[in-house]
Amino acid sequence: MQGQKDHPMKVVIPGGTGQIGRVLGRALLAQGHDVVVLGRGGPSDACDASAASVTCDARDARDARVVAWDGRTLGPWAGEVDGAEAVINLAGRSVSCRYTDANLEAMMSSRVDSTRVVGAAIARAARPPRVWLQMSTATIYAHRLDAANDEATGRIGGAELSVPSYWKRSVDIAVAWERAQAEAATPRTRKVALRTAMVMSPDRGGVFDVLLGLTRARLGGAIAGGRQYVSWIHDRDVTRAVQLLIERDDLAGPVNLAAPGPLPQREFMAALREASGVRLGLPATAWMADPELLRKSRRVVPGRLLDAGFAFEFPAWPDAARDLALRWRATKLPA
Secondary structure, three states: OOOOOOOOOEEEEEOOOOHHHHHHHHHHHHOOOEEEEEEOOHHHHHHOHHHHOOOOOHHHHOOOEEEEOOOOOOOOOHHHHOOOOEEEEOOOOOOOOOOOHHHHHHHHHHHHHHHHHHHHHHHHOOOOOOEEEEEEEHHHEOOOOOOOEOOOOOOEOOOOOOOOOHHHHHHHHHHHHHHHHHOOOOOOOEEEEEEEOEEEOOOOOOHHHHHHHHHHOOOOOOEOOOOOEEOEEEHHHHHHHHHHHHHOOOOOEEEEEOOOOOEEHHHHHHHHHHHHOOOOOOOEOHHHOOOHHHHOOOOEOOHHHHHOOOOOOOOOHHHHHHHHHHHHHHHHOOO
C-alpha cells in the first residue's frame, strides 16, 4: 500500500480469511499496521482453506491476530472494533457455487447479518473507527452492453428483460447488503460501500487462478458469444484504493472498485491466453456456462476513484494479465 499514514493503524477485517482479505492483510502488515482478522474458526481460521476457498500460505497469517466470531451476534470480538482506525468488513458466503435457493438464502443472510452486527459493534464502541469499508459487489448494476455503469449514472439491476430470473436475486442481495450498512446508526464513522469487481491476484484458489487453469486446459475461449463485459481489478490497485478510501475523509457512500478498462469477455480471455502462452481456447455456449458470474455483462467503471485523482497502476487488462501470470508462475516454482 502506498500513502502510509504517519502512525501505525489498527485495522479490523471481519471475514478476512478469504482471497481479498489475504490481499489486504498482506499489504497492511507490510506497512506495519496492526491487523485483526475476525474468523469463524478463531486463530485456526487463518489457515482454513475450506472456509476461505483459498489455499493457505502461512505467511499470510504472520503478525495478524485472528479472533473468533460467528458473523451474527455480538461477543468479545466487538472489543477489537473499539479504538480501531478502520473496519473492513468482507464477510459473506462465497458466490463460487450453484445459485440454488438454499445457497442464495445463505448468501443473503451471511451478508446482511454480518453487516448488521458490525454496525452494532461500531455503534456501541466508546472510540468508534473513523471509517467502515463494507464489501459490496459490482453485480448490483444492470446487465448491459450499451454503456458503462459508474456510481452517479449507473443503472441498478433487477429489471432487465431476457435474463435469467435468478439474476434479480443477486441484485436483491447486493441491495440488502448495502442497505444494512446505510441503516446502521454509526454517526461518528464514515461509511463506504465497496462495489467490487473481480479481484485478480495470483493466489491459489482465487478467480485468476481458476481462469488461468481453464486457459491452460485449452478451455479459455468465448462464453455465450463473448460480448458480455468483464469488470476486474488488479490486487495492487485494490490495496492502493483501499488505502485512499481510509485516508480520504471526503469519500463516503458507494465506490466502484474496478479498473477503468472493462472489456468484452472474448477479448478478456484472448489477453489471458496471450499472457499464459496458450494459443487455443475452446468456446462455451450459454447452457454450458450457466453461472451468472460468467454470463452477466458487468460493465463497471470507477468514476469516484478517478474523480478523486486515483491513478491505476494497471488500468488495462493485457498488462495486468501479464503481471499476474508472471507472479502466478513464480509462486509455483520450487522453493
